[in-house]
Amino acid sequence: MTDAKQDSAAFDVAVIGGGIAGVSAARAVADTHSVVILEQENELAHHSTSRSAAIFVENEGGPIFHRLATASRPFLETEHSELDAPLLDPLPVLKVGSEAERPVLQAEAEQAAQITSPVRLIDDGELYELAPMLNPEFVSIGVYEPTAASVDVMALHQLYLRRARNHGAQVRRSARVTALSRAPHGWTIETTDGTIGAAVVVNAAGAWGDVVGQLAGAKPLGLTPKRRTAFTSPVEADPTDWPFVYSQIADRTCYFKPEAGNQLLCSLSEENPTEPCDAKPEEIDVAQAIDNINHLTTLGLRSVNITWTGLRTFAPDRNPVFGWDDSVDGFLWLVGQGGCGIVSSAAAGDVAAALIREQSLPAALTQLGVTEQDLAPRR
Numbered sequence: 001m002t003d004a005k006q007d008s009a010a011f012d013v014a015v016i017g018g019g020i021a022g023v024s025a026a027r028a029v030a031d032t033h034s035v036v037i038l039e040q041e042n043e044l045a046h047h048s049t050s051r052s053a054a055i056f057v058e059n060e061g062g063p064i065f066h067r068l069a070t071a072s073r074p075f076l077e078t079e080h081s082e083l084d085a086p087l088l089d090p091l092p093v094l095k096v097g098s099e100a101e102r103p104v105l106q107a108e109a110e111q112a113a114q115i116t117s118p119v120r121l122i123d124d125g126e127l128y129e130l131a132p133m134l135n136p137e138f139v140s141i142g143v144y145e146p147t148a149a150s151v152d153v154m155a156l157h158q159l160y161l162r163r164a165r166n167h168g169a170q171v172r173r174s175a176r177v178t179a180l181s182r183a184p185h186g187w188t189i190e191t192t193d194g195t196i197g198a199a200v201v202v203n204a205a206g207a208w209g210d211v212v213g214q215l216a217g218a219k220p221l222g223l224t225p226k227r228r229t230a231f232t233s234p235v236e237a238d239p240t241d242w243p244f245v246y247s248q249i250a251d252r253t254c255y256f257k258p259e260a261g262n263q264l265l266c267s268l269s270e271e272n273p274t275e276p277c278d279a280k281p282e283e284i285d286v287a288q289a290i291d292n293i294n295h296l297t298t299l300g301l302r303s304v305n306i307t308w309t310g311l312r313t314f315a316p317d318r319n320p321v322f323g324w325d326d327s328v329d330g331f332l333w334l335v336g337q338g339g340c341g342i343v344s345s346a347a348a349g350d351v352a353a354a355l356i357r358e359q360s361l362p363a364a365l366t367q368l369g370v371t372e373q374d375l376a377p378r379r
């Protein structure tokens with residue numbers, strides 16, 4: 001080590017990554033364990049967490065994510081005394097398709113309805129009443145989730161962080177973990193801000209999950225970060241009462257979400273594999289999104305205000321990985337949240353805390369049929 005500080009502080013738990021997953025895990029475990037959050041950037045939530053579409057939707061990402069979102073809902077719906085406004089603001093979600101997508105959307109609605117949320121298939125008059133901007137020539141069916149909501153992601157992140165700190169958790173910014181070595185008593189963690197000791201490491205490094213895993217000597221999970229760009233665009237009509245519309249139409253994928261000030265938050269909903277990085281927008285993805293939205297609607301989008309890109313990181317089976325590594329002691333994976341890391345964050349933190357405390361999974365999850373094996377790294 002050259003100019004880095006020497007710091008022999010020993011913690012029960014070192015969480016690598018200060019995004020939504022890391023701070024939720026810290027919040028959940030800090031009342032019983034000493035915790036340090038290590039973040040490579042000089043601010044927390046710099047990567048995927050601050051770049052989402054901020055939607056709380058249960059029927060998204062398949063049955064496991066659906067159940068994690070359902071289990072997370074009570075935390076997000078609670079009126080937390082630290083906050084001036086609710087975390088959730090009702091915003092129904094409408095996944096739309098053409099007749100070609102009817103069988104897939106029908107199957108999805110039936111599967112979702114078996115879990116919890118009141119998801120249902122709609123078409124004809126009801127569809128165009130809910131989403132008057134849709135072009136009936138191309139869109140004829142939708143899966144409607146009336147209980148979805150817009151979520152205040154930064155308030156949620158701050159809430160988790162505040163709870164963690166209130167229980168004594170420490171935060172080290174600009175502390176990129178560069179080496180991890182395991183001795184019988186625990187980990188020695190080298191960072192760009194000094195060396196730290198911890199009994200347990202939680203890998204909440206998002207797109208860098210496999211990079212951090214390899215530092216610990218764990219076999220890579222095969223995580224793939226995928227770029228997705230979003231942008232805002234002004235519309236003439238007042239979109240306040242519109243749902244979040246998400247096209248599942250092959251070759252015409254896109255989504256748009258009403259925002260304040262007659263703006264829509266839009267995306268092509270693309271998934272472009274990449275290395276872990278500070279992802280930047282590519283003009284072609286924005287242009288294609290505008291073309292698709294204008295094809296499927298009467299909106300006639302013309303201009304773009306703000307554009308950003310984030311990474312959604314998937315395990316090979318697209319399910320989350322929340323569990324102990326099977327060959328490296330004291331190394332807990334909390335990765336693979338794909339496009340559902342915000343909605344699943346409360347449950348993710350609770351799972352991490354339960355595993356660290358050697359308890360069973362939270363009842364909210366087991367009652368929905370989620371097992372440790374469903375979430376385990378080698379399933």
Ligand SMILES: Cc1cc2nc3c(=O)[nH]c(=O)nc-3n(C[C@H](O)[C@H](O)[C@H](O)COP(=O)(O)OP(=O)(O)OC[C@H]3O[C@@H](n4cnc5c(N)ncnc54)[C@H](O)[C@@H]3O)c2cc1C
Nearest residue numbers: 017019020021040047048049053055177206310341342343
């Ligand atoms: C356009 C877009 C729209 C989305 N919309 C939604 C949505 O509506 N709802 C939803 O639930 N999800 C959505 N998502 C997904 C969601 O944003 C992610 O699943 C979630 O933010 C992942 O959180 P995280 O904490 O795992 O990762 P991150 O927020 O990326 O945090 C990981 C952190 O680890 C740090 N790190 C990495 N390596 C190291 C190291 N070696 N040392 C120290 N620190 C390290 C990184 O700097 C980073 O801050 C969207 C994503 C995108 C891109």
